[in-house]
Amino acid sequence: MRNTTLCYLEREGRLLMLFRNKKEHDENHGKWIGVGGKFEEGETPEECVIREVYEETGLKMRSPRLRRIVTFVIKPQSTEYMFVYTATDFTGQLINPDSCPEGVLRWVDRDEVCQLPTWEGDRIFLKLLMEERPFFSLKLCYDPSGRLTDAVLDGKPLPLE
Numbered sequence: 001m002r003n004t005t006l007c008y009l010e011r012e013g014r015l016l017m018l019f020r021n022k023k024e025h026d027e028n029h030g031k032w033i034g035v036g037g038k039f040e041e042g043e044t045p046e047e048c049v050i051r052e053v054y055e056e057t058g059l060k061m062r063s064p065r066l067r068r069i070v071t072f073v074i075k076p077q078s079t080e081y082m083f084v085y086t087a088t089d090f091t092g093q094l095i096n097p098d099s100c101p102e103g104v105l106r107w108v109d110r111d112e113v114c115q116l117p118t119w120e121g122d123r124i125f126l127k128l129l130m131e132e133r134p135f136f137s138l139k140l141c142y143d144p145s146g147r148l149t150d151a152v153l154d155g156k157p158l159p160l161e
Contacts, residue, residue, distance in 0.1 A: 005049035006036035007064060007085040008129065009057070014107040016057065016094075017116065021103045032108075032116040034084075045083040053087075056102055058095040061087045070125060071139040075149070084125065120148040124158065 009016040018035050020028040037052040039045075050061050064085040072080040097105040108116065110130060114123050121140035128136065141150035151158040 001079045001081070003039045003045075003048075004037060004080055004082045005039070005045055005052055005085065006034045006082055007049050007053050007061070007087055008034040009053070009059065009061070009087050009090060010110075011088070011107065014109050015113055016059075017106055017108045017113065018056065018100065018102055019104045019106065022101060026102075028119075030117060031122075032113075032118050033122065035102075035105075036082075036085075049083065049085050053090075054092075056100050057105060059090045059092045062089045062091070063087070066135070067129060068125060068136050068138060070121075071137070072121075073139065073141040075141065075143055084129075086129065119146075121151060124151055124153075128153075 016035065017032045019032050020026055021030065023029070035053050035056045036049055037056070039048045040051070043051070045066065046064060049064050053059060053061050064087045066083060067086050068084045070082045070084055072082060094105065114126055114130075118126070121138075121142070124140070125138055136154050139150070139152040140148060143149050148160060151160060
């Protein structure tokens with residue numbers, strides 16, 4: 001089991017997105033996601049997301065807002081708890097968007113984010129994020145091929161499209 005963070009920074013109606021295309025054997029390769037990463041020993045979720053956002057973008061967040069906890073289950077035996085944040089209060093200069101070690105950073109209009117190649121389950125929580133839904137818990141189950149098999153929002157199954 002692992003713990004990770006993910007953050008969507010917002011500015012002027014756009015979200016900072018990361019196209020993962022630089023690492024070999026990256027489970028997110030070819031997909032657009034927010035920025036974040038794995039916890040280091042002893043970190044809180046807030047410390048992790050602030051560190052990861054700075055390392056990947058050069059931006060220093062103030063007051064990240066915890067929006068949801070997503071439980072990813074990749075069958076047969078992998079579980080990840082991801083703490084998802086949003087932030088509008090940050091300082092600094094964005095690094096060269098092509099120099100991020102994970103991929104390419106781009107500011108994307110909110111209306112266009114769900115049209116990007118993402119994980120199927122990401123579209124569920126991005127839609128809820130765009131609707132400004134209050135804090136929630138979401139469980140997403142994937143088969144080994146990466147196909148979403150189940151989604152459960154606040155304990156209730158969601159129909160899959």
